[in-house]
Amino acid sequence: MSDLLERLRGRGWRMTAQRRVVAEVLDGDHVHLTADEVHARAVAKLPEISRATVYNTLGELVALGEVLEVATDRRAKRYDPNAHRPHxxxxxxxxxxxxxxxxxxxxxxxxxxxxxxxxxxxxxxxxxxxxxxxxxxx
Amino acid sequence: MSDLLERLRGRGWRMTAQRRVVAEVLDGDHVHLTADEVHARAVAKLPEISRATVYNTLGELVALGEVLEVATDRRAKRYDPNAHRPHxxxxxxxxxxxxxxxxxxxxxxxxxxxxxxxxxxxxxxxxxxxxxxxxxxx
DNA sequence: TGCTTGACTTAGACAAAGTCCATTGTAGGA
DNA sequence: TCCTACAATGGACTTTGTCTAAGTCAAGCA
Structure with a gap:
């Protein structure tokens, strides 16, 4: 799981507590979470993290190709950490x-x-x- | 184009001006409109039609299988009147x-x-x- | 170790898309 | 023509997401 953090650091990511927590939430759990669920789990680990930061961080992870966005319904987007195997x-x-x-x-x-x-x-x-x-x- | 209206009437639809207008908008135009675009075109024909009615009617058309919902992006759902040929x-x-x-x-x-x-x-x-x-x- | 700097985070306002609900209107049958 | 159940209205509300201005802090450097 520190694989992901290592890769991110290698790409010049400034490592902050917030980013680490979001990365851990996704990395530790191979399910398909909504942004809100990611936020809820992140808050459990770091109470003062803001919604905007979760959205920003998820967007960055998607841009880096570490996480996939999945839009299976009209409701919230979901985030899929299983980005390295096509499926x-x-x-x-x-x-x-x-x-x-x-x-x-x-x-x-x-x-x-x-x-x-x-x-x-x-x-x-x-x-x-x-x-x-x-x-x-x- | 009255085909659609006929089918709907045959299914026990109560025919109102609003429903007719929504059905006509979709039937007359084989593109993929958002609910808002459908509303805009419906308003042009029947100025007092409300947004809620457009949503209700679109939902009913989808439930009847006359129109498909297409969610190709994270933004608005689109409505596809080409429901009778799989594509x-x-x-x-x-x-x-x-x-x-x-x-x-x-x-x-x-x-x-x-x-x-x-x-x-x-x-x-x-x-x-x-x-x-x-x-x-x- | 202690600055410096600019990238990062925050809270809250804002926006877009859609739903809900109480009230009012009306299609279609008796 | 009158009734009544179904439909429409509009405005408040919800959900999901974006933006911004101000404050904070990670990491390089002396």
Whole structure:
């Protein structure tokens, strides 16, 4: 987990208590947290941290490629620390639970040139939607 | 275009001026409008229509399957009247322009059972991201 | 160790998108 | 035509996120 902190320091990050706490929250927990949840957990470790700092720090982590932004619903963005292995998401339509999944195949290859309309296509996001076992049982 | 109105009436929709106007806005224009843009166009036809009504009506159209919600960015949801032909979206990372595209292949089939974690998978959304010709030229 | 500096943090105001609710209006059936 | 349940209104409210001006502090340097 200090891997992440090391990498950040290596990139010239000025290391502050706030940034360390945000990085630790994400690094210690491989789930998909909203900015607000990150803030709540950060506050538990460092009560005086502000919302703006959490947003700033998350934005910086995303820009550095250490964390992915995931927008699976209309509500809050979520932050996915699993940025180093390409993956897609499977979302429960009822409770919003998110799992990382690794489909076979390459969806980029499925878009023929005739369907690209002159765009330079750079990436693709795939979101599978369904109902998780818990919700199905209930 | 009265097709849509007919279908809605057949489903027991109470036809009001407001609903007709919202349906016409979407039906007449095969682009991807935000709720606010729909409201603006509806106001042009019926000045006293309220924002809440536009949201309600869009929500009902989505529930009836006549219109798709598209959440391609963190900002406003967009509404896609092209609900009857399955398709995916290609989004410009700079200007936000959206094109409907029809990839070959079936991404649902690319998710093996071992990657479904007990979920009942019901659908999949694919969003291609790139740069449109206009933005690339600029 | 103790300055200095500019990057970082803070609190709170602000903005955008959307929801809620009490009241008022009206479509469509009797 | 009258009723009544369903729909519309508008304004307050919520959620998520951004911005800014002022204060703070990490890290390099003497």
């Amino acid at each position: 897609q998401h499977l979302v429960c339509a009822r409770c919003g639970a998110i799992r990382d999944v690794h489909p076979s195949g390459n969806p980029l290859a499925d878009l023929p040139a005739s369907e690209r309309f002159g765009f330079t296509v750079e990436g693709v996001e795939v979101t599978y939607r369904g109902v998780c076992p818990n919700c199905a049982a209930a | 995916q979206h290609l989004v410009c990372a700079r200007c936000g322009a959206i094109r409907d595209v029809h990839p070959s292949g079936n991404p649902l089939a690319d998710l093996p059972a071992s990657e479904r974690f007990g979920f009942t998978v019901e659908g999949v959304e694919v969003t291609y991201r790139g740069v449109c010709p206009n933005c690339a030229a600029a």
